[in-house]
Amino acid sequence: MSEVAIVGVGCVGFQPILPELSYKELMYEAAVKAYDDAGVDPRKDIDVFVTCAEDYLEGFSIFDEFVPDQLGAVLRHLFTVSGDGLLGLANAYMLIKTGHFDTVVLEAHSKASDLLTLMDVIAFALDPVLNRPLGGHPYYVAGMEMNRYLHDTCTTVEQCAQVVVKNKKNACGNPYAAYGANITLDQVLCSDMCFYPLKKLEISTPADGCVVMVLASEKVAEKLTDKPVWVKGVGWCTETPNLETRDWSKAVDTRLAAEMAYKTAKIHNPRKEIDLAEVNDLFAYKELQHMEALKLCAYGEAGKLTEEGVTARNGELPVNPSGGLLGMGYGLEASGTEKLLEVVLQLRGEAGRRQVSNVEVGLAHAWRGIPTTTGIAAVLSNVK
Amino acid sequence: MSLDKITNPMHVRHWLGDMEADYIYTLGVAGERFFKEIKENGKIMGAKCPRCNIIYVPPRMYCEKCFAKLEGWVDVGTRGVVHTFTVAKIDVDGKKLQKPEIYALIKFEGACGGLIHKIGETTPEKVKIGMKVDAVFKPSFERKASINDIKHFKPAE
Numbered sequence: 001m002s003e004v005a006i007v008g009v010g011c012v013g014f015q016p017i018l019p020e021l022s023y024k025e026l027m028y029e030a031a032v033k034a035y036d037d038a039g040v041d042p043r044k045d046i047d048v049f050v051t052c053a054e055d056y057l058e059g060f061s062i063f064d065e066f067v068p069d070q071l072g073a074v075l076r077h078l079f080t081v082s083g084d085g086l087l088g089l090a091n092a093y094m095l096i097k098t099g100h101f102d103t104v105v106l107e108a109h110s111k112a113s114d115l116l117t118l119m120d121v122i123a124f125a126l127d128p129v130l131n132r133p134l135g136g137h138p139y140y141v142a143g144m145e146m147n148r149y150l151h152d153t154c155t156t157v158e159q160c161a162q163v164v165v166k167n168k169k170n171a172c173g174n175p176y177a178a179y180g181a182n183i184t185l186d187q188v189l190c191s192d193m194c195f196y197p198l199k200k201l202e203i204s205t206p207a208d209g210c211v212v213m214v215l216a217s218e219k220v221a222e223k224l225t226d227k228p229v230w231v232k233g234v235g236w237c238t239e240t241p242n243l244e245t246r247d248w249s250k251a252v253d254t255r256l257a258a259e260m261a262y263k264t265a266k267i268h269n270p271r272k273e274i275d276l277a278e279v280n281d282l283f284a285y286k287e288l289q290h291m292e293a294l295k296l297c298a299y300g301e302a303g304k305l306t307e308e309g310v311t312a313r314n315g316e317l318p319v320n321p322s323g324g325l326l327g328m329g330y331g332l333e334a335s336g337t338e339k340l341l342e343v344v345l346q347l348r349g350e351a352g353r354r355q356v357s358n359v360e361v362g363l364a365h366a367w368r369g370i371p372t373t374t375g376i377a378a379v380l381s382n383v384k
Numbered sequence: 385m386s387l388d389k390i391t392n393p394m395h396v397r398h399w400l401g402d403m404e405a406d407y408i409y410t411l412g413v414a415g416e417r418f419f420k421e422i423k424e425n426g427k428i429m430g431a432k433c434p435r436c437n438i439i440y441v442p443p444r445m446y447c448e449k450c451f452a453k454l455e456g457w458v459d460v461g462t463r464g465v466v467h468t469f470t471v472a473k474i475d476v477d478g479k480k481l482q483k484p485e486i487y488a489l490i491k492f493e494g495a496c497g498g499l500i501h502k503i504g505e506t507t508p509e510k511v512k513i514g515m516k517v518d519a520v521f522k523p524s525f526e527r528k529a530s531i532n533d534i535k536h537f538k539p540a541e
Binding site: 017019020056059061113114119120123128129130131133134135136137138140142143144145146147148151192193194195196197198240242243244245248 | 393395396401403407409411415440441442448467468469470471472473474475476477478485487488489496497498499500501502508513530531532
């Protein structure tokens with residue numbers, strides 16, 4: 001079976017809003033960059049196009065019908081995954097693994113600024129009979145989860161706040177980041193309490209942007225580029241959707257997604273074998289909870305490691321050197337591709353002043369946000 | 385290059401659109417019984433898996449662990465324990481709430497799951513994980529077979 005490589009990347013954004021571009025132009029510009037990077041012509045060189053979008057976030061019924069033209073995919077072979085961009089990566093990877101396709105394009109975007117009532121759409125994802133009639137801002141679910149996670153692990157609010165300080169600082173060195181800032185622990189701790197114990201600065205802010213990538217089979221990849229980034233394994237998993245019966249302390253879906261990806265990638269000791277991790281940090285505590293689920297440390301240990309600087313960009317295990325979603329912005333279904341983009345750039349040695357030294361294996365992780373329990377993980381390497 | 389950047393999307397030339405989408409959500413067999421018991425008898429019911437011996441609250445038709453069809457209804461009482469909670473200070477539009485709202489997952493003894501609901505008749509500082517709470521039902525003539533037939537949960541005496 002052929003190995004699978006990422007051979008081209010293109011990104012526009014991320015910015016708090018990209019007012020000058022329509023969603024189609026946004027996708028077009030990212031696609032042009034990715035095709036240029038890969039050295040391909042989408043009208044003849046691409047076998048399949050995979051896009052990732054969710055109708056309610058786009059404001060369209062059957063949004064997948066609206067995507068071919070801006071990607072150069074009219075009258076070509078295309079489908080849309082209703083999920084995070086990393087799930088699109090899993091599909092692209094599998095297509096090439098079948099041996100029937102050599103080149104696949106992956107696209108995910110966020111035009112969050114077009115959506116005037118994002119929180120109403122998220123609230124609409126709650127159970128209509130059991131939960132929705134209670135009303136309220138849907139992020140109360142995150143407040144409840146953080147509270148139980150802190151209770152069970154003895155993680156402190158300071159340790160959660162440290163995630164924000166680290167990620168926003170990392171984002172200062174990332175031209176694709178919308179919300180880089182040099183802030184103090186006190187600023188985070190003193191920011192408005194929104195959903196006790198979750199504070200305002202611990203919540204990622206939506207951003208506009210688009211990521212397009214070109215994937216290729218081994219034989220095509222080696223012709224196209226001398227810097228392929230190999231997809232070594234992907235995994236995904238969904239826990240029960242019921243708020244009432246789910247685990248409120250551990251991200252068990254992410255745990256199983258990671259185990260699936262590690263098995264394919266032959267990762268036996270993630271902490272030692274993974275050189276950098278891009279982990280979902282939609283809320284600061286989620287970075288810690290996800291690190292534990294991804295087996296980068298023991299349950300309840302992530303807060304301490306963060307406090308000690310282990311997860312800093314120049315630490316022993318850099319986590320979210322891109323700035324994460326707290327620093328780059330919450331790109332809705334493109335969130336996973338924000339992570340993927342950083343891992344690719346780092347493994348190519350093209351991450352500029354946030355480059356982590358001596359990196360060979362990177363981990364990209366996504367979670368589909370409130371109120372979901374879907375986790376996706378991908379292991380990548382610059383060594384075949 | 386202009387120094388004046390557009391920061392409000394409403395200031396860009398645009399077309400304003402909205403989605404009209406109304407639904408009814410069928411309660412189903414398990415939901416029908418669950419809400420009927422709440423409305424008519426002020427009882428919170430669970431459904432039991434004959435294979436796993438798990439009692440699910442809220443009840444459903446099938447077991448999410450072994451996929452068996454659930455059989456048998458169990459009254460789990462109206463006193464539960466706060467598994468976790470939060471105090472929401474803002475509403476869905478991001479506006480500050482005049483009175484913060486306490487949301488919690490309340491679990492019932494011997495049952496898997498529980499109910500997401502609000503906690504009332506107390507102040508946020510007094511709510512703790514592990515505290516016992518009782519369901520407060522609306523008067524029967526006001527009940528509509530809805531989760532809101534339970535007004536809230538209050539600290540147990």
